[in-house]
Amino acid sequence: MLEDDDLKHLIWWSSTNESFVITPGEEFSKALAQYFKHTNVASFVRQLNMYGFHKVSDGNTTENSEVTTWEFRHSSGSFRKGDIDSLKSIKRR
Numbered sequence: 001m002l003e004d005d006d007l008k009h010l011i012w013w014s015s016t017n018e019s020f021v022i023t024p025g026e027e028f029s030k031a032l033a034q035y036f037k038h039t040n041v042a043s044f045v046r047q048l049n050m051y052g053f054h055k056v057s058d059g060n061t062t063e064n065s066e067v068t069t070w071e072f073r074h075s076s077g078s079f080r081k082g083d084i085d086s087l088k089s090i091k092r093r
Contacts, residue, residue: 002081007031017081019056019073048072050092053079 001011002020010028013020022028029039036044045055057071073079078086 001031001035013081014071018077018079019071021069021071023067023069025068045070051090052076052093 001007002013009023010031011020011022024041024045029041032041032044033039036047038044048054052075053072054075055070056073057069074090076089078089080086
């Protein structure tokens, strides 16, 4: 999802490239169906938690203050943009 140019307004890498940000609204929910067997944002977040990701910020971090955003980071710090090899260490708990 992070590499899908059509979703850059819904999910993107943070400025540090060590976490990612989502806009947990209806459009993001619909986009989940392209990758998962559901459209439930809460289920997506539960799955992130099971793989060691945690919400690190919750609020309006975009230029448009009406848009809610959530930022997620992996607890090991091994999830970074462009670091394909580190993905092997991310496993379900």
